[in-house]
Amino acid sequence: MHRRTFSRKTLGIPYAIFLLLFVAMPLLVLVYYAFTNGQGEFTVMNLVGFFTNPNTLGTLFYSFGVAIVTTVVCLLLAYPTAYILAISKWKSKTVILLLFVMPMWINFSLRITALKEILTFIEGNLAYHPFLNTVIGMTYDFLPFMILPIYTTISRLDGSLLEAARDLGAGEMQAFLRVTLPLSVPGIISGVSMVFLPAMTNYVVLDMLYNSTYIMGSLIGSYFSAYNWHGGSMIALVLLAIICLFTLLGGGQEDENARGGSLL
Amino acid sequence: MKKTGKMIFIGLVLAFLYLPILVLAVYSFTKSTNIGAIRGFSMHNYVTLFSTPELVNMITGTIALALGASALATILGTVGAIGSFYSKKRTATMLNTLNQIPVVNADVVTGFSICILLVVVLGISKDTFIPLVAGHVTLCAPFVFLSVIPKLKQMDSSIYEAALDLGATPFTALTRVVIPQIMPGIVSGFALSVTLSLDDYFVATYTKPATFDTISTYVVNATKGAQTNIKTALWALSTVIFVCVVLLVLIMNIRSHRAERRGS
Numbered sequence: 031m032h033r034r035t036f037s038r039k040t041l042g043i044p045y046a047i048f049l050l051l052f053v054a055m056p057l058l059v060l061v062y063y064a065f066t067n068g069q070g071e072f073t074v075m076n077l078v079g080f081f082t083n084p085n086t087l088g089t090l091f092y093s094f095g096v097a098i099v100t101t102v103v104c105l106l107l108a109y110p111t112a113y114i115l116a117i118s119k120w121k122s123k124t125v126i127l128l129l130f131v132m133p134m135w136i137n138f139s140l141r142i143t144a145l146k147e148i149l150t151f152i153e154g155n156l157a158y159h160p161f162l163n164t165v166i167g168m169t170y171d172f173l174p175f176m177i178l179p180i181y182t183t184i185s186r187l188d189g190s191l192l193e194a195a196r197d198l199g200a201g202e203m204q205a206f207l208r209v210t211l212p213l214s215v216p217g218i219i220s221g222v223s224m225v226f227l228p229a230m231t232n233y234v235v236l237d238m239l240y241n242s243t244y245i246m247g248s249l250i251g252s253y254f255s256a257y258n259w260h261g262g263s264m265i266a267l268v269l270l271a272i273i274c275l276f277t278l279l280g281g282g283q284e285d286e287n288a289r290g291g292s293l294l
Numbered sequence: 295m296k297k298t299g300k301m302i303f304i305g306l307v308l309a310f311l312y313l314p315i316l317v318l319a320v321y322s323f324t325k326s327t328n329i330g331a332i333r334g335f336s337m338h339n340y341v342t343l344f345s346t347p348e349l350v351n352m353i354t355g356t357i358a359l360a361l362g363a364s365a366l367a368t369i370l371g372t373v374g375a376i377g378s379f380y381s382k383k384r385t386a387t388m389l390n391t392l393n394q395i396p397v398v399n400a401d402v403v404t405g406f407s408i409c410i411l412l413v414v415v416l417g418i419s420k421d422t423f424i425p426l427v428a429g430h431v432t433l434c435a436p437f438v439f440l441s442v443i444p445k446l447k448q449m450d451s452s453i454y455e456a457a458l459d460l461g462a463t464p465f466t467a468l469t470r471v472v473i474p475q476i477m478p479g480i481v482s483g484f485a486l487s488v489t490l491s492l493d494d495y496f497v498a499t500y501t502k503p504a505t506f507d508t509i510s511t512y513v514v515n516a517t518k519g520a521q522t523n524i525k526t527a528l529w530a531l532s533t534v535i536f537v538c539v540v541l542l543v544l545i546m547n548i549r550s551h552r553a554e555r556r557g558s
Contacts, residue, residue: 037380037464038376038377038379038380038464038468039377039380039381039382039385040377041373041374041376041377041380042374042376042377042378042380042381042385042386042389043377044370044373044374044377045370045371045373045374045375045377045378045389045435045439046374046377046385046388046389046392048370048374048431048435049374049389049392049393050392052408052411052428052431052432053392053393053395053396053432054392054395055411056404056407056408056410056411057395057407059407059410059411059415060403060406060407060410063410063414107307107310110303111303111304111307114300114303114304115304118300126304126308128543128547129308129311129312130307130308130311132539132540132543133311133312133315134489134493135489135493135539135542136315136532136535136536136539137492137493137509137510137513137532137535138493138495138510139495139509139510139513139514139517140509140513140528140531140532140535141314141315141532143318143513143517143528143529143532144314144315144317144318144529144532145314146517147314147317147318147321147328147329147529148313148314148317148318148329150328150329151328151329151330170310170311170314173307173310173311174311223398227398227400228400230400231400231401231402231403231496232402232496233402234495234496234510234514237514237518238514238517247400247402247496250402250403250406251402251499254406254409254500259410259414262406262410263406263407263410266402266403266406266407269400269402269403270399270403273398273399273400273403277398
């Protein structure tokens with residue numbers, strides 16, 4: 031033990047090396063591959079190819095479509111759920127909240143399998159409603175991730191603000207629209223960011239529900255299967271750009287709710 | 295009446311989340327191969343699940359990977375968090391930013407970029423399990439980091455200094471004073487890591503050896519195949535996991551209940 035040289039600061043070094051090796055380096059390599067061709071020569075063809083190919087562009091728009099619809103559906107289900115739970119005085123409130131979070135801890139592929147069997151029973155053939163099934167599947171998968179942050183935000187609201195609103199003559203509806211809703215926006219933002227991006231990339235949900243249309247994630251998967259590292263890297267880079275944009279828009283807030291962490 | 299309406303809404307959302315899993319659980323105890331007519335009670339799905347080497351290997355492999363990768367991630371993330379917390383502001387900001395990348399990034403991109411660096415550029419064989427373990431550690435460590443940092447912030451720094459004044463070396467003070475205080479954060483980081491690793495599909499699919507399967511990759515491939523006995527054995531697996539999660543949640547709740555009572 032180097033007692034004299036030991037300092038708590040030095041503990042950051044191994045982790046810094048780890049992050050540089052497995053987080054920064056892979057992304058740099060990704061950039062390099064995205065802008066080179068099979069011969070290692072610099073090229074912008076991958077980039078140009080992405081924005082001129084109707085298939086990849088179509089995929090980009092379809093992904094946005096799937097993600098927007100999924101996010102809106104999740105929000106419409108999650109907000110009332112979180113709101114009712116957060117303001118209720120039910121004794122079993124924590125148990126009910128736990129019930130909403132528990133699905134996060136069950137393997138998603140098994141949950142989608144379960145959903146698939148039910149949908150097959152209801153619809154007969156899943157191929158007739160690919161878009162609908164995808165939205166149902168993703169909502170089923172991601173809903174808890176939307177409920178939790180909104181619940182946390184609303185339950186932390188200062189109750190005296192609502193009382194003040196009522197004292198000043200606001201009706202229940204007005205108090206909700208002018209006090210609760212604006213103050214729960216941070217929760218909504220972190221919920222949206224946790225649903226929107228996975229909905230653009232989690233192509234397994236589509237695959238398992240027999241939707242043969244591609245979303246952004248599927249493109250990476252197909253390039254991976256074809257050993258086309260350069261094309262795949264470009265798609266990954268485009269996705270990264272979208273993710274950066276969203277993180278910046280969301281204010282890059284540190285998210286304690288990330289993937290259900292706060293409840294563990 | 296309003297309360298009933300709220301309860302119905304909550305009930306419906308819960309039904310949406312749980313009906314598929316519960317229906318599948320019922321059918322896992324029958325001879326049925328599709329949801330619909332129930333054909334006789336049978337345990338054969340559970341026998342298949344625990345007696346088919348392929349399935350048993352896949353389950354034990356997934357658990358071993360989750361525990362191993364989480365242990366590594368917990369050590370790295372904890373040490374990194376301590377290091378970052380006591381570093382100069384600039385170093386800390388750099389570490390926090392790098393740490394945030396895998397958290398907000400899509401798993402597809404994380405998995406694909408690690409595959410490119412380790413397998414394509416550095417030529418490490420996937421059969422060594424190095425890319426897979428590295429991938430899962432990269433997926434999990436940032437979340438450990440994020441759950442330890444708040445505990446460090448809550449800590450009373452004078453206790454550490456008191457330990458030093460009383461003659462403890464910085465290293466002893468760290469292991470005997472700091473670590474015990476941030477233990478809850480370390481434990482929840484580990485638990486979160488395990489659930490992330492168990493649930494992961496994308497990182498595993500890009501980095502795993504061809505002969506190895508995690509639950510997610512196995513289930514996704516199995517749903518594309520037409521082997522009915524495997525398909526229904528997975529219903530049993532889904533039921534087993536569901537029961538395990540419920541038990542775990544119950545145990546955790548009872549323990550925290552007791553701790554609360556002792557506290558008051």
